[in-house]
Amino acid sequence: MSKKRIRATLYMESKLSLKASSISVERDPSGFLFAHGKYRTKILPKDLPEYSVHGYLYKRYGYISASGVKHLIYVPNYSFTNHLHKDDTLFISYNSIIEPYERENGFTWYKGYDEAVGGHLIVEFVDAAEKYSRYDVSDIKKEIQRKQSWFCERNPDEK
Numbered sequence: 827m828s829k830k831r832i833r834a835t836l837y838m839e840s841k842l843s844l845k846a847s848s849i850s851v852e853r854d855p856s857g858f859l860f861a862h863g864k865y866r867t868k869i870l871p872k873d874l875p876e877y878s879v880h881g882y883l884y885k886r887y888g889y890i891s892a893s894g895v896k897h898l899i900y901v902p903n904y905s906f907t908n909h910l911h912k913d914d915t916l917f918i919s920y921n922s923i924i925e926p927y928e929r930e931n932g933f934t935w936y937k938g939y940d941e942a943v944g945g946h947l948i949v950e951f952v953d954a955a956e957k958y959s960r961y962d963v964s965d966i967k968k969e970i971q972r973k974q975s976w977f978c979e980r981n982p983d984e985k
Contacts, residue, residue, distance in 0.1 A: 830873040835920055836941060837874065838863040838888035851886065863888065877958035881947035890918075890941060892954030899924045899936060900948065900966045902973040907980040914973065916948045916966075917941075918955075 837859040841852045854860070859869050863884060871880075871889065878889040896919050903913035917924050917939040924938045943951055949970060956963045 830869050832869065832873070832875060834861040835891040835894070836862050836888060837867070837869060837878070838884070838886055839871075840886050841866070842886070859889070877954060879947065879951050879954045881943070881950060882945060883941075883943050883947060890943065890947075890951065891920075892951060893958045894920050895955045895959035895961045896920055896922060897924045897938075898952070898955060898961060898963065898966060899926075899939070900952070900969050901936075902969060904973070904976060907977070910974065910977045911945050911948050914944055914948055916943050916951060918943065918951070 839853065839859060841860045841864060843850050843852050854866060857870055859867050859871065859874075861867050861869075863886075874889055875893070877891055877893040879892050880887070880889050883890060898919075899917040901915045901917070902911075903915075906913055917936050918941045919939050921940065922938045924936050926934050926936055929935050952963045952966050952970065955961045
């Protein structure tokens with residue numbers, strides 16, 4: 827068996843298709859993944875390297891590379907007290923520095939990122955980026971800990 831060429835940073839288990847004004851989810855019957863969530867490959871999950879982090883992203887399951895990370899920005903959301911990381915975002919760049927900018931509506935957004943993950947995948951991805959990209963995640967881990975403390979103060983029965 828020849829070694830598969832893994833080029834994309836994102837492989838999804840399914841593809842979203844717009845057909846007749848409705849969105850459908852397409853899975854490959856052989857279990858092959860979709861590069862960038864669009865392009866059918868001949869790559870199976872077992873072919874992916876160990877730095878591929880599996881999780882729920884972009885409204886379906888897939889794998890995102892924790893290798894080659896150049897910049898991360900973690901944006902916690904302190905508005906909701908009923909879930910820990912659901913509305914937080916981790917912006918990921920494999921090529922350049924991520925830069926904040928102010929949108930017309932006054933909100934800060936970011937440019938220069940390649941992918942964005944949320945939920946519990948944030949913590950797993952940060953750990954993997956530290957291991958496989960040797961990215962300094964100390965500030966992000968401090969902010970994640972701060973968010974966890976904030977959440978626990980408001981939800982003492984949650985563990």
